[in-house]
Amino acid sequence: MAKNLVIVESPAKAKTIEKFLGKDFIVKSSFGHVRDLSKKELGVNIEKDFKPVYEITPDKKKTVAELKKIAKTAETVWLATDEDREGEAISWHLMEALKLDEAKTKRIAFHEITKTAILEAIENPRKIDYHLVDAQQARRVLDRLVGFEISPVLWRKVKPSLSAGRVQSVAVRLIVEREEEIKTFKQVSSFRVIAKFEIKNDFGTAILNAELPKRFKERSEALDFLKTCVPADFVIGSIEKKPGKKSPAPPFTTSTLQQEASRKLGFSVSKTMVVAQQLYESGKITYMRTDSVNLSKLALGVAKKVITNNYGETYVKTRQFKTKSKSAQEAHEAIRPTYLENQTVDGDPSQKRLYELIWKRTIASQMAEAVLERTTVSIDISTNPLKFVAKGEVIKFDGFLKVYLESTDDGENGEQKGVLPPMKKGESLERKEINAIERFSQPPPRYTEASLVKKMEELGIGRPSTYAPTISTIQKREYVVKEEREGKIREFHQLTLVGDTVKEETKTEKTGYEKGKLFPTDIGNVVNGFLVEYFPNILDYNFTASVEKEFDEIADGQKVWNKMIKEFYKPFHKQIEETLETSKKHSGERLLGTDPKSGKNVYARIGRYGAMIQIGESTDEEKPKFAGLRKGQSIEEVTLEEALEMFKLPREVGTFEDKPMLAALGRFGPYIKHDNKFYSLEKTDDPMSITGERAIELIEKKRKALKERIIKQFKEDASIEVLNGRYGPFIKQDKKNYRIPKGKGAKEAKELTYEDCLEIIKKGQKKKK
């Protein structure tokens, strides 16, 4: 029996640490928190000074039982959870849940997983810091109170099953308000003037592109300017050279990894986390949920060696970065390769790409600055006081740029500055072409998942472990959608001076095309409007920052946690009660007009099942008619005509085999109903205009497919079938489906035996687990 039990949070970490410690140590993991507030009720006893009602999390019962058993026989239990608020609380919950004896329990912490760090920690044990634990309890209880008291208000005033919370509601607010900014944005256009010159000198002939720093508001001004250029001489007035520097970005945190993987690899926030987890579990990278930019001394040393070997000593510059984020708790290192000497790893393509990104970022962070020379050339116009300007950039020493450069969100405006041709002051230039192109001011950009994470981190809302789940929550609740939206065609004017004449053209371009951006839904808009009106304090962008300050005071022992909660709760609960009493139902209702047939009002609003159109009042004797909005429609934009269209369905399109065929719109798109069977329309079909002939075609097509659907059935077992599906053959057992493995030795679907099927099902079930 082991003398010592060490408990950490993650099993991968446990495995690593066990190797460093001797035989006397057994290392286990708690898999994060083991206890939480009761899930069924509020879980906070308000009358009894907000005493939390904790219970062992259902899926941790086994873990707790096992740890308890080992702890009983151990001489000493070492609680080695992370050294931050949550980690301290996990240790305390472990003490409580495992009923540990304080005399034989020691609390230790380390920030990096190296043998020396761990042995040092073992040499310096301490007791649990109850102030820090209290700060966590305050955080937990506050979040529960906010979430579980506001959400039911939403169920009554807006729609059932909705949710509100300190983090998610602010995330939604960001997206809603950004959309409003875009909507109210006043676009202005101006003319940007770009000239192309030819320069001939001792070095040869070259093209020089230059731009006028001033933009013209009116086309007439641009035209006047171009006219003054017709007889003008162009001479280089000045050449200015300035040295410049570029520094590498710090190593990855969770947030910056998500941003860069999104920009450079096109990964969603959750995909990044899944792949990072795989790399972590196979020991290839350090822990992926971190807010720290720190690298261990060991890592710095290896980085230096790797850079020297690969690029030479001049490329080395060791640095330790400091975090900018105030909310950072820095319980871990930055995200880096475990073994920096490995530039690549084995794995699937996603793992390889993410690993290489992490490797480059880490290595670059320890490399020398890039040295640049920025040149600005000013070109005089003999007929005009304005000057053209050409800018160039030369890299004198590439430094870290040899490996990696961080991307920016606004890729469009980052003009490429190239190398300028050699030239001297006073040299004259030959005008080839001058263009004045109408350009439009840009509204602020919509958030992507990754740029939302960046903003959330700036506001201090959410933690590395919650960025990805929060983003899925607000999409699951249908407050926001990640979508691709078509752009619009826009006209713009262009004036071109070639030779002695100015040519005028009207051209078109596509604008406003969006991909993978977050848009608020009707529900998101209505819920946000409601929350901002009745709970402005909670929705305030500084709410988290201000409560965090109080949590810090609790952690420092200056404040008592349940007093802080009491001060918050009293006015907050009053707010809840007042809102329940005074606020009306919020449905985002908008009157579209009157229905010409019945003369009744037509509304667009949020219903029990989402956004919909309603004809007539709910107080009328005759019940109102309802129709749900379709994808792409919104309460705000839907017109009376579009709304009335929706009531033309279901529509009879003809008869077939003596039975009527109805075209209608369902949850999953338009369909034809015939003889109680459903037939989905195809993308090109429109339920409003589909003909009887086409409907029959669809019915026959599906019948044929159904006939060919069954590839094989078995006498032994009627519940197993080999079927032909949308994506090729598959095996179906009861209601579950299993994919037929491909590759060498795999049989054709037709040749599968009953035994083969059983085996595939067995394997499929194992995989799912």
Add this chain to the structure above:
DNA sequence: CAGTGAGCGAGCTTCCGCTTGACTT
């Protein structure tokens, strides 16, 4: 992923942060 096609109305929904598992003897 492999199918689906509500609108009655009883009983349910909900937070943020930690962390990945898993059936027996």
